Amino acid sequence: MTNSLRSHFPAFDGGFSFLDSAAGAQVPKRCIDAISRYLTNASCNVGMPYAGSQAASAVKDQTRQGTAEFMNCAPSEVIIGTSATPLNFQLARAFSRMWGVGDEIIISELEHEANASPWRDLERVGVTVKIWRGQFPHGELRLEDLRELVNKNTRLVAVTSASNALGSMPDVAGAAAIAKSVGAWTITDMVHYSPHHLPDVRALEVDFAVFSSYKVFSTHAAFMYVREGLLPQLPTDKLHFIPDDSPLKLEPGTNNYEGLAGWLGTLEYLRHDVGDGSSGRAGLVSAYQRIEQIEHELTEFGLELLRDVPGLELYGQPSSAGRVGTFCFNLAGQDPMQIASRLGASGVGVAAGHYYATMPMAALGVSGAVRASILHYSEKADLERLVGGLRD
Ligand SMILES: Cc1ncc(COP(=O)(O)O)c(C=O)c1O
Numbered sequence: 001m002t003n004s005l006r007s008h009f010p011a012f013d014g015g016f017s018f019l020d021s022a023a024g025a026q027v028p029k030r031c032i033d034a035i036s037r038y039l040t041n042a043s044c045n046v047g048m049p050y051a052g053s054q055a056a057s058a059v060k061d062q063t064r065q066g067t068a069e070f071m072n073c074a075p076s077e078v079i080i081g082t083s084a085t086p087l088n089f090q091l092a093r094a095f096s097r098m099w100g101v102g103d104e105i106i107i108s109e110l111e112h113e114a115n116a117s118p119w120r121d122l123e124r125v126g127v128t129v130k131i132w133r134g135q136f137p138h139g140e141l142r143l144e145d146l147r148e149l150v151n152k153n154t155r156l157v158a159v160t161s162a163s164n165a166l167g168s169m170p171d172v173a174g175a176a177a178i179a180k181s182v183g184a185w186t187i188t189d190m191v192h193y194s195p196h197h198l199p200d201v202r203a204l205e206v207d208f209a210v211f212s213s214y215k216v217f218s219t220h221a222a223f224m225y226v227r228e229g230l231l232p233q234l235p236t237d238k239l240h241f242i243p244d245d246s247p248l249k250l251e252p253g254t255n256n257y258e259g260l261a262g263w264l265g266t267l268e269y270l271r272h273d274v275g276d277g278s279s280g281r282a283g284l285v286s287a288y289q290r291i292e293q294i295e296h297e298l299t300e301f302g303l304e305l306l307r308d309v310p311g312l313e314l315y316g317q318p319s320s321a322g323r324v325g326t327f328c329f330n331l332a333g334q335d336p337m338q339i340a341s342r343l344g345a346s347g348v349g350v351a352a353g354h355y356y357a358t359m360p361m362a363a364l365g366v367s368g369a370v371r372a373s374i375l376h377y378s379e380k381a382d383l384e385r386l387v388g389g390l391r392d
Pocket residue numbers: 022023082083084085086112114115160162163164189191192211212222
């Protein structure tokens with residue numbers, strides 16, 4: 001199967017089999033052109049009454065609007081940041097001024113450390129940290145286990161929308177409902193989820209969510225959803241004149257406007273090249289319907305191929321239900337990094353190690369594993385090359 005959408009991605013012109021999209025995706029031409037257009041016209045800062053500055057202001061405003069359509073929230077609920085990890089650390093700093101001895105937070109065992117270490121750091125101010133244990137090797141989280149952990153002292157539940165190691169997708173809406181029943185907030189990490197499925201923070205009824213645009217076929221930026229009404233309660237680090245209800249209070253410093261222009265270009269790719277050309281969220285919904293269809297077929301195909309590789313132990317869900325196409329595995333008696341190096345030399349890019357998902361690796365009882373991850377621009381031939389390399 002050749003993938004017609006792949007032609008929008010110049011990085012594939014060299015014939016490289018890229019199966020490390022979980023670490024960061026390739027970008028379409030519309031993204032590259034938007035960056036180039038922005039920088040060619042002018043590179044200015046926001047807020048001043050001349051054309052170049054107005055262009056920067058427009059990019060920032062359109063980014064807040066476009067990202068709100070992407071997450072399904074209001075523009076005033078969108079925080080623009082550089083990367084998901086520092087956004088979470090910033091939020092944790094605010095929490096450290098609100099909570100202390102007697103307060104509890106719950107972190108799922110499936111988390112990337114970006115959605116664990118910032119909250120774990122709250123132990124410094126006396127907060128108790130509990131781990132919501134998962135079921136391994138499939139990487140499931142049971143809501144009944146979360147129910148056992150929450151109580152009237154619970155302040156926050158941190159749970160991923162999709163594991164960057166195992167690809168499994170927990171029931172975030174169910175977790176958020178349990179958290180809400182005891183008055184706690186929920187933050188979900190949508191970094192690994194958002195290239196595969198369109199985020200919908202309203203449907204999940206979470207309080208905070210974060211994703212990184214460089215995983216969504218775009219530039220290095222990240223965005224945080226903060227539910228309306230929460231910003232004024234958060235004692236964040238901020239410049240003293242910034243109003244307490246402004247998203248700017250979690251946006252210290254200057255943005256990478258060319259990167260944001262690129263993100264707007266990617267949203268146009270999604271609406272017009274992948275989707276049906278509708279404006280707003282509707283175009284993104286249609287794009288992701290197509291993405292899900294493509295990925296479903298690729299995920300089934302990948303699982304089928306990997307199942308037949310002698311000595312291969314696959315972690316995560318054995319079928320395509322409840323997971324994305326992120327394949328994590330080890331080969332009996334072989335070092336994961338050596339496997340990745342061998343594949344890399346043959347033109348197949350995969351990851352090896354723990355990819356900052358240290359809790360899932362510990363739960364699996366391994367120090368690392370190989371990870372091959374597909375996105376909608378991947379092809380069956382990439383997976384065939386992978387499996388051919390594994391058999392060598
Ligand atoms: C699931 C998940 N969460 C968080 C992060 C960290 O994101 P960032 O690099 O934007 O800080 C990653 C990065 O790989 C990730 O895969």
